[in-house]
Amino acid sequence: MFKQRLISGIILVLIAFVTLYYGGFLTFFVVGAISLIGVFELLRVIQMEKSALGVIVYTGSVLYYLLLLLGLEQYVMPLALLVLILLIAVYVFTFPKYEISSIAISYFALFYVTVMLSCIYRIRMLSDGAYMVVLVFLSAWGNDTLAYCTGRLIGKHKMSPILSPKKTVEGAIGGVIGAGLLGCLYGLFAKQFLSVNYNLIVVFGIVCAVGGLISIIGDLGASAIKRNYDIKDYSHLIPGHGGILDRFDSIIFTAPIIYYMLVMVVGLK
Amino acid sequence: MFKQRLISGIILVLIAFVTLYYGGFLTFFVVGAISLIGVFELLRVIQMEKSALGVIVYTGSVLYYLLLLLGLEQYVMPLALLVLILLIAVYVFTFPKYEISSIAISYFALFYVTVMLSCIYRIRMLSDGAYMVVLVFLSAWGNDTLAYCTGRLIGKHKMSPILSPKKTVEGAIGGVIGAGLLGCLYGLFAKQFLSVNYNLIVVFGIVCAVGGLISIIGDLGASAIKRNYDIKDYSHLIPGHGGILDRFDSIIFTAPIIYYMLVMVVGLK
Known part of the structure; x- marks a missing residue:
């Protein structure tokens, strides 16, 4: 199990690296596909992944990505409201097939997965996006790993006893500081390649700490x-993960922040 | 009951008329207040109107209106994602106090009520907005009244038997055509006051039919x-209504469309 987890972890990092290194259409398609799978997984939790609600949210997600690709961001809000109107249309004309909670969770999925994850692509398209x-990954995975280490070493006060009994306040603090330090180190490295008018070490440190x-x-x-x-896992797509x-x-939360x-x-563009 | 309904109906139309006639801050505050009450009513359905989730959505709604007022629409999406992150933060740090369905419905309320209703203010701020x-009102209330009349006269086929057993397909068609005709008539009237480079009678007719x-x-x-x-009513704020x-x-649906x-x-601006 550990070996499987390690191998698929390495493959995952390789895919992420290649995807984000090349940028452009490759990033667009991979991030878009991951978003669609994510929406599918979230809708499966409420057993709506094959319903009309699902079809509306998948279509809305694809259209949202197309708007990003074409630089037509002024149409994002009209699209979001159109998705809402279509969901309610299905809700009322098939009543009482769906509950309002299913409508709301389907709508939520569009933002929670598609809009939030799309920020990976949007960051990649910024200047020096690569x-x-x-x-994004440094703060998310860095925080996770360093929180685990700090927690194991000095963790005493439980942070979220019911939801995640192993997580401690000390671990969380260690993770945030650790992510910040990783950001500083990365700034030190990136300084050799980027010429910007701000201090990369400080900025990357703060960005990674907040992201963490x-x-x-x-x-x-x-x-x-x-x-x-x-449920235990959203799906079994990535063996061991x-x-x-x-x-x-x-990542869903670090990308937009x-x-x-x-x-x-x-002030990047 | 009918008399009460009639009187408060007349008062409501007068408030709407005065509010929309003067425009500017008056429209801003009245539409903003109506949105907040609407969010409160929707959250009360799931008994979240006095919860932390409610506080986040009310605050998000107020900030959203401030962004509209200041012309800072580029910050609407970051605000929407911030509201999502805050709702999830309350969700996880108070777990298991709230269900994800309450989180999703609270988030949904921000769009369904605040963003949709704000379009009344946004229309009023367009050129010739008055x-x-x-x-908005012509297509919503016009459709409603004319659908009722057509349905009473020639209605046979039920449209939505479980949800609204009195509504008929014939009534719906009559309402849409009726709203369109009202739009044409209004275009004929507005033609005397507006000088535009498109046919007001046709454009207002189509807009009102789609709105209807x-x-x-x-x-x-x-x-x-x-x-x-x-539940029977969302609240008892407007006597008889x-x-x-x-x-x-x-109105919530006609305003954005x-x-x-x-x-x-x-192409208005």
């Missing part, structure tokens, strides 16, 4: 949804 | 949600 996109903090919410969020429906939502749970920090605070 | 905003069609979904949608939770969501159910038709098809 370097910036590393921050938010990644904890993402990690716990994906677990909480599974708890609500009493579960599904897309199991493996990308924290890092994208908007880079665009709104650092 | 004339354009009438189309969508208003049916809005009307049934608000009823379906009530059915799911076995129920709550904001009971009275604005179809008419706003985006005016902006994206007619």
Whole structure:
């Protein structure tokens, strides 16, 4: 089991590396496909993955990615409202087949998976995007690993006893500081390749620390949804790792926070 | 009961008239307040109106309106994702207090009520907005009234037997055609005051017919949600009419469809 997990982990990192290194259409298609699988996994939790609601959310996700590709972001909100109107149309004309909770969770899936994950592609398309996109993974997986190490070493106070009994406050703090330090180290490395008018070590450190903090919410969020429906994994797509939502749970949250920090605070375009 | 309904109906139309006639801050505050009450009513259905989830959605709604007021629409999507992240943060750190369905419905409320209703204000702020905003009410209430009349006269085939047993297909068709004709008539009237480079009678006719069609979904949608939770009215705010969501159910859907038709098809700014 450990060997299987390790091998598929390495393959996963290789796919991510190649995808994000080449950028452009390759990143577009891979991130888009991962989003669609993620939506499928989330809708399967409420057994709506093969319903009309699913078809509307998949179509909405594809159209959303096309708008990003074509640079037509002013149409994102009209598309989001169109998806809402279509979901309600299906809801009322098939009443009482679906509950409003299924409608709301389907709509939620569009944002939680598609819009949030699309930020990986959006970061990659920024200036120096190939370097910036590393921050998403550095803060999410860096935080996770270093929180685990710190927790094992000095962890005492449980953070979320019911949801994730092994996580400690000390571990969380260690993870956030650790992600920040990884960001600083990465800034030191990236400095050799990027010429920017801000201090890469400080900026990357702060970005990764904030990303690390938010990644904890993402990690716990994906677990909480599974708890609500009493399932162990979202799927078995990645041997030893579960599904897309199991493996990308924290990435889903670090991607938008890092994208908007880079665009709104650092001022990247 | 009928007298009470009539009186508060007249008062409601007067408030709407004055609010939309003066435009600017008055429209902003009234539409904003109606949105907040609407969100409150929807969250009360799932008993979340006084919860932390409610506080996040109310705050998100107020910030959303402030972004519209300040013309900072590029921050709407980051705000929407921030609301999502905060809802999930409350979800995980208070686990198992809330279910994911409550999180999703709270998030849904932000779009279903706040974003959709805000389009009334957005239409009013367009060029000739005072004339354009009438189309929202004309198609919603016009369709409703004329569908009722047509249905009473020639209605045979039930449209939505479980959800709304009195509505007929003939009534729906009559309502859509009727709303379209009202739009044409209104275009004939508006022609005297507006000088535009398109045919107002045709454009207003089509806009109102499409608005009327969508208003049916809005009307049934608000009823379906009530059915799911076995309640009669969303509140008793408007004597004889129920709550904001009971009275604005179809307006919620006509407002965005008419706003985006005016902006994206007619090309208003």
